[in-house]
Amino acid sequence: MLLSMAWRNLWRRRRRTLITLSSIAFGTMLSWLFTGVGDANWRAMIDLAARLGGGHVALQHPAYLDSPALSRSLPSAESLRARALNDPEVLRAAPRISGQMMLASAARNYGAVFIAFDPALEDATTLSLLDAMHAETGADPRAALFDARGRGGIALGARLAERLNVGIGDKVVWTLTDKQGEIVQEALRVRALLRSGSPGVDGAMALLPIAPLRESLGYAPGEAVQVALFLRDQRAAQRVADRLQVQLGGSAVSALPWHDLQPELAGYIAMEVASSDFLEAVVMLLVAAGIFNTLFVSVMERRREFGVLRAIGFAPAQLTGLVMVESACLGLTGVAAAALLFLAPYYYLREVGLDISGLMGGGAAEVAGVALPSVLHADLYAGSAVLITALALLATLLAGLYPAWRAGRVDPAETIRLV
Amino acid sequence: MEIWRTAWRNLWRNRRRTLVTLAAMALALCVMILYSGLLGGYLRDMERNITALEVGDLQVHAAGYLDDPSLHTRIAQPEALLARLRAGGYRATPRLLAWGMAAAQESSAGVSFRGVELASDSGVSSIHRRLQQGRWLDSADPQGIVIGRQLARILAVSPGAEIVALSQGADGALAAGLFRVRGVLQSIGDATDRAGVFMTAAAFRELFVLPGGAHQIVVRRPGTLALPAAAQAVRAAAAGLDVQTWRERMPTLASLLDSARGGMLVMFFIVYAAVAILVLNAMLMAVFERIRELGVLKALGVGPGGVLALMLAEASLLSLLAIAAGAALAAPFLHYLQVVGLNLASLAGVSFMGVAMNPVWRAHVNAAVFAEPILALLLIVAAAVCYPSLRAAFLDPVQAMRHS
Numbered sequence: 021m022l023l024s025m026a027w028r029n030l031w032r033r034r035r036r037t038l039i040t041l042s043s044i045a046f047g048t049m050l051s052w053l054f055t056g057v058g059d060a061n062w063r064a065m066i067d068l069a070a071r072l073g074g075g076h077v078a079l080q081h082p083a084y085l086d087s088p089a090l091s092r093s094l095p096s097a098e099s100l101r102a103r104a105l106n107d108p109e110v111l112r113a114a115p116r117i118s119g120q121m122m123l124a125s126a127a128r129n130y131g132a133v134f135i136a137f138d139p140a141l142e143d144a145t146t147l148s149l150l151d152a153m154h155a156e157t158g159a160d161p162r163a164a165l166f167d168a169r170g171r172g173g174i175a176l177g178a179r180l181a182e183r184l185n186v187g188i189g190d191k192v193v194w195t196l197t198d199k200q201g202e203i204v205q206e207a208l209r210v211r212a213l214l215r216s217g218s219p220g221v222d223g224a225m226a227l228l229p230i231a232p233l234r235e236s237l238g239y240a241p242g243e244a245v246q247v248a249l250f251l252r253d254q255r256a257a258q259r260v261a262d263r264l265q266v267q268l269g270g271s272a273v274s275a276l277p278w279h280d281l282q283p284e285l286a287g288y289i290a291m292e293v294a295s296s297d298f299l300e301a302v303v304m305l306l307v308a309a310g311i312f313n314t315l316f317v318s319v320m321e322r323r324r325e326f327g328v329l330r331a332i333g334f335a336p337a338q339l340t341g342l343v344m345v346e347s348a349c350l351g352l353t354g355v356a357a358a359a360l361l362f363l364a365p366y367y368y369l370r371e372v373g374l375d376i377s378g379l380m381g382g383g384a385a386e387v388a389g390v391a392l393p394s395v396l397h398a399d400l401y402a403g404s405a406v407l408i409t410a411l412a413l414l415a416t417l418l419a420g421l422y423p424a425w426r427a428g429r430v431d432p433a434e435t436i437r438l439v
Numbered sequence: 440m441e442i443w444r445t446a447w448r449n450l451w452r453n454r455r456r457t458l459v460t461l462a463a464m465a466l467a468l469c470v471m472i473l474y475s476g477l478l479g480g481y482l483r484d485m486e487r488n489i490t491a492l493e494v495g496d497l498q499v500h501a502a503g504y505l506d507d508p509s510l511h512t513r514i515a516q517p518e519a520l521l522a523r524l525r526a527g528g529y530r531a532t533p534r535l536l537a538w539g540m541a542a543a544q545e546s547s548a549g550v551s552f553r554g555v556e557l558a559s560d561s562g563v564s565s566i567h568r569r570l571q572q573g574r575w576l577d578s579a580d581p582q583g584i585v586i587g588r589q590l591a592r593i594l595a596v597s598p599g600a601e602i603v604a605l606s607q608g609a610d611g612a613l614a615a616g617l618f619r620v621r622g623v624l625q626s627i628g629d630a631t632d633r634a635g636v637f638m639t640a641a642a643f644r645e646l647f648v649l650p651g652g653a654h655q656i657v658v659r660r661p662g663t664l665a666l667p668a669a670a671q672a673v674r675a676a677a678a679g680l681d682v683q684t685w686r687e688r689m690p691t692l693a694s695l696l697d698s699a700r701g702g703m704l705v706m707f708f709i710v711y712a713a714v715a716i717l718v719l720n721a722m723l724m725a726v727f728e729r730i731r732e733l734g735v736l737k738a739l740g741v742g743p744g745g746v747l748a749l750m751l752a753e754a755s756l757l758s759l760l761a762i763a764a765g766a767a768l769a770a771p772f773l774h775y776l777q778v779v780g781l782n783l784a785s786l787a788g789v790s791f792m793g794v795a796m797n798p799v800w801r802a803h804v805n806a807a808v809f810a811e812p813i814l815a816l817l818l819i820v821a822a823a824v825c826y827p828s829l830r831a832a833f834l835d836p837v838q839a840m841r842h843s
Binding site for chain 1: 463466509539542544546548549550605629691692695706709717719724790
C-alpha cells in the first residue's frame with residue numbers, strides 16, 4: 021500500500037516530478053556514457069600499448085626494467101613461454117628481443133628502436149607494427165622479411181629509411197652491444213617499410229626476425245630478452261602477473277603487468293579516470309540537490325495531510341517510510357528513463373563511434389608514445405554500469421533522508437489546523 | 440528599488456530550498472572556475488615547454504634540411520643572421536645536429552648529438568635548468584656531455600660515467616670520441632629523453648670535423664610580438680632559408696591545444712545542464728506555491744511586465760548570490776592550485792605528443808578564468824527561468840486566485 025500511495029503522490033505534481041526525473045535520468049545517462057567511453061578508450065589504449073611492445077604482462081630479467089641491456093636476458097624463454105601459455109587467462113605469448121640499435125647506410129646513421137620477433141608466433145594482434153608493414157611484394161608481411169633463401173632481412177620505419185636514404189632491397193648495417201658487452205655489426209637487406217603515421221614508429225622503429233639476431237648476439241636458441249603475454253582481458257594483468265610470478269618462481273625472472281612497464285601511460289589513464297569520476301560525482305551531487313529540493317517542498321506542502329494521516333493512526337516511521345519509498349520510486353524511474361535515453365547514443369557510440377580526428381588537425385595524438393584513438397567508442401564494463409546505477413540510487417535515497425525524517429515528525433494537532 | 444526588496448524577501452520565504460539551490464549553483468560554478476584555471480595552466484605550461492625547452496618559437500634550417508637532415512646541409516653563415524635577429528630584439532642560438540651511437544660499459548644506443556653554443560643557448564632555452572642529476576655543460580669541460588633520462592637508463596650510466604660516441608664525420612671518416620657524463624636531464628620530451636646527447640659546440644665541431652655553419656637556429660620572439668608577425672619578420676631576415684614556427688613543426692599538437700578550449704565548453708554544458716534543471720524546478724515550485732498571491736497581484740493591476748520583472752529580479756538575485764559564493768569558494772582553492780599546484784609525481788615523465796608534462800600542474804589565473812564560467816552560468820540560468828517567469832507573467836488572475 022505504501023508503494024501505491026507513494027507512486028500516486030509522485031504524480032500529483034506531474035510537471036515537477038517529470039523535471040526531477042529528467043535530472044536523474046540525465047545525470048545517470050551521462051555517467052554511463054562518460055564511463056563507457058572511458059572504459060572503451062582506455063582499453064583500446066592499453067591493448068595498443070601492449071601490441072606496441074611488452075604485452076599485457078611481460079616476463080623479463082628482474083634487472084631489465086631498470087637498465088635494459090641485452091646481457092640481461094632470459095636463457096630459458098622458450099620454456100617460460102610454454103608454461104605461461106598454460107595459464108587460462110593467457111591467450112598468446114611471444115618471445116622478443118628489443119632495444120636500441122644504431123643503423124647506418126652508406127650515407128647516414130641513425131638510432132632506432134628495434135623489436136626482433138618470431139614471425140611464426142606473431143601477427144598484427146600481438147605486434148601492431150605488422151599492420152603498418154608494407155613489403156614490396158604485398159605478400160604476407162611476415163614472410164616478406166625473408167628472402168628466397170630464407171635469410172632474414174629488416175623492416176624500417178618509412179621516415180627512418182628516407183633519412184638513411186635507403187629503400188627496399190638496399191643494405192643497412194646495424195650496430196649493437198651483444199650479450200658479452202662486445203660491439204657487433206651486421207649488414208641486412210631492407211625488406212619492408214613501416215608506415216603508421218606515428219612519428220615514433222615511422223621515424224625510429226625497426227623490425228627483424230628473432231632467429232638470426234639470436235645468432236649474431238650470441239644468444240642460445242630459445243633465448244630472449246622478454247616474453248610478451250597477451251591476455252583475454254587487460255584488467256587481469258596484475259592478477260596474472262602475480263600468479264605467474266609465484267608459478268614461474270625464483271629470482272631469475274620477473275612477471276610485470278603493463279602498468280609497471282609503462283608507468284607514464286598508467287599515470288595518464290589514472291589521471292583521466294579520476295577527473296571523469298570527479299565530473300560524474302559533481303553532476304550526481306547536483307542531481308541529488310535537485311531531488312532534495314523537490315522532496316522537501318513536497319513534504320512541506322503536505323504537512324496538513326501528513327497530520328491527518330498521523331491522526332488516523334499512521335506511525336511516524338510509516339510516514340518516513342512513505343517519503344523514502346517516494347524517493348526510491350523517483351530513483352528507480354529515473355534510472356529506467358536513463359536506460360531508455362542511453363540506448364540510442366550508446367548503440368551509436370559502440371557501433372559507429374564519434375570521429376574526433378578533426379580536433380587533432382588530421383594527425384594522431386599520442387600520450388607516452390601511444391596513439392589516442394581518433395574515433396571515440398563506448399563499451400561500458402558491466403561492473404562500471406552496476407556501480408554507477410547503485411550510486412545514483414544511493415544519491416536519491418540520501419537526498420530523501422531529511423525530507424522523510426521531517427515527514428515523520430509532523431505534529432498532528434498543529435498541522436491539521438494549517439490552512 | 441521596490442521590486443528588488445520584494446524579490447529579496449520572496450527568495451527567503453523558503454529558506455532551505457533557496458540555500459540548497461544556491462549551494463548547488465555555487466558548487467557548480469566553483470568546479471568550473473577551478474577546471475578552467477587548471478586547463479589554462481595546462482595549456483600555458485605545454486606551450487612553454489614546447490617553446491622554452493626544445494623547439495623555440497621559430498626554427499631556421501637550411502633549405503631541404505628537414506626533409507633530408509644531413510650533416511652537410513648547413514646554414515652557411517649563421518653569424519650574420521644571428522646578428523640581424525639579435526638586433527631586432529630576438530633571442531637566437533645556433534645548434535649543431537647529428538646522429539650516431541653512444542656506447543657505455545654494457546649497452547649502446549642510437550643517439551642524437553646536439554652541439555650547443557652555451558653563451559646564447561641559455562637565453563633561448565631553459566633546458567640548462569632542467570637537470571635531474573649532475574650539472575649542465577661547461578665550456579671549460581669539452582669532454583663533458585649531458586644526456587636524456589631514458590638514455591641514461593638504457594646505458595645504465597650516471598654522472599661521471601664514460602661514454603664512447605661513434606658516428607661519421609663530415610670528412611667521411613669514422614668520428615669517435617670519449618666523453619664523460621656531466622648531467623642527466625629531467626623529462627624533456629620523448630625524443631630528447633630517449634636519445635638526446637648534448638655537448639658544447641666546440642666539442643661537436645671537433646668530433647664531426649665541422650669547422651663552420653649550423654644546422655638549426657632556434658629563435659625566441661620578443662614577448663610583445665605575436666607569432667605570425669615574428670615569423671614574417673624572421674622570414675624576411677633569413678632569405679633563402681627554411682623558417683618554421685613551432686605550430687608548423689608540431690601541427691597536431693598545435694591543433695589539439697587549440698581545441699582544448701572547445702572541450703571545456705562540453706564540460707560547461709554538462710555540469711550546467713544539471714544546474715539548469717535544478718533552477719528550473721526551484722523556480723517552478725516558487726511560482727506554483729504563490730499562484731494565488733500572483734493572481735491577487737495581477738488583480739490589483741500589476742501587468743505581465745511587472746510580474747515578469749519580479750521573477751527575473753528573483754532569479755538575478757539568486758544568480759548574484761551564487762556567483763559571489765561560488766567565486767569566494769573557488770578563490771582559495773584556485774590560489775592554492777596557482778601557487779602550490781597538483782603534484783603529479785606519479786606521472787613523472789609522461790609525455791603528450793612527445794612533449795613532457797610538468798611534474799607539478801599549476802593553475803593559470805586571469806579574468807577569463809572567472810568570466811567564462813560566470814557568463815555560462817548566467818546564460819544557463821536565463822534559459823532556465825524563461826518558462827517559469829513567462830508562466831507567472833501570463834497567469835489568468837481569476838483562475839489563479841481560485842487555485843487551491
